[in-house]
Amino acid sequence: MRFCSKEARFGSSGRPVRIAIIGAGPSGFYAAGALLQQKDAHVAIDMFDRLPTPYGLVRYGVAPDHQKIKSVTRIYERTMKDGRVRYFGNIDLGTDITHDDLKAHYDQIVYAVGAQSDKKIDIPGEDLAGSFSATEFVAWYNGHPDFRQYEFDLSVESVAVIGVGNVAMDVTRILAKSVAELRSTDIADYALDELRDSKVRRIHIFARRGPVQVKFTNPEIKELGELEIADVIVNPSDLILDDASQAELEGDRTAQRNLETLRALAERGATGKPKQIIFHFLRSPTEIIGEEGCISAIMTEKNVLCPTETGYLSCRGTGVCRAFDVGLVFRSIGYRGVPIPGVPFHDRWGIIPNVKGRVTAEHGGAVVPGEYTVGWAKRGPTGVIGTNKPDAAETVTLMLEDIVERASARERSDAACAADSAMAGAPWARKPLPNGEQARPDAMVSLLQERGVEFVTFADWQILERIENERGAQRGQPRVKITDVEEMLRLIRAAKATPAPDPLKVTAD
């Protein structure tokens, strides 16, 4: 690859490569971190988030009793404090700014928007009042502003959780924990109040396949076994494996550990604690049954496992059905993405179509110049927070390759470019780079101000964070979350308007 000047590599100090990252969750931060780490790179990164608060799923997805995992935000904070990065919170892409605005102001755009919705299970009764996705319950107890008004009828005795991934384990744990166990977390105040009055005594967990095929990881199932006021009930006969599961178990350390833990739990059985978490393996929900608008039961069918051509062990119904009395259902069968206006979307997979992070017009289609994706929006809702680091690094490598090509193309003479047919053919080289006014760092700020959009900077967020932490310290909690966007904005305004503010004295309505 030829370069017309050394400066052309990754921007220059006078004209850094301007990058917009949409979404300030883990994948967005790992993308920003990877860009900042590039030697000789001159980048200016603007991170946008729909909410005033950064950190995405770490704040609104990771369970409140998993504070250790949340401490990863210290790394993200370092990224945000780098002079080359700015934060624009409270910006809705599609409302406050458009896809065209982004294209006009940035050399490259990275979609780090995660997977904000849930998969459908497609059974009768799924949409009855009292049937919720785990996504909704998780966002509610974590104080997500969009879900704070949700109401879950915790006066029921029995609840069904469908699916056996880590999210199902989180939901179950929060339902099964005592108030004493939850009080020291950063669970939303209103959620703790509701859970304090909870009458839930039985949590039925339905796994459509067997104990070897569960998706949860071992620390999560062990944690269930250590709860103060809940027993875990596993039927020993459910742990007798068929030949295919036995073969699958060989060489899978996680599955082996999970099975050991499940066997220990089966052996222990009920110890007389007031709540019970009851596992049902090889059982698919077939209908959620309601009476007068309320859920009364869930119908399930016993399954057997059948190997497919690829070796995957699928489940098949046996026709043997059983109903369980439950008053509330949480469907925890996986997340899916939500389309962004102007950005390609693969409807079946619920992701932004891409090749290793380069956005494509459709699956297998042409690369969209200058647009990239990372995290769950790129690969689907799999993996833990750390999985996003190598994932983002893969995308960033391509971003750097592309910007070099584009910068060198721009600096070369037309003749040289014409002679280089390979370069001219690179589709991601064709997006014109913003220049003049729109490439200026203050151009986006001016645009938002002209539109009257009240954006939140990182310094503004730190005002909120200080208030949350100080309120938390007074109560022995990591933080007391502010869950209302209007209140967040009011507190920020008040703190900025007062020379020596005492934010703890600022009260909400």
Ligand code: NAP
């Ligand atoms: P997941 O791990 O993909 O689990 C989804 C579960 O739903 C599986 O048991 C799956 O069973 C089941 N399922 C799917 N479709 C179903 C259907 N139609 N009927 C019945 N069951 C169905 O998804 P997740 O729990 O939402 O987690 C998403 C990601 O976040 C995972 O990578 C997870 O590890 C991660 N996470 C990690 C933590 C942590 O580290 N503590 C916490 C939360 C989330 P099959 O296997 O049969 O498809």
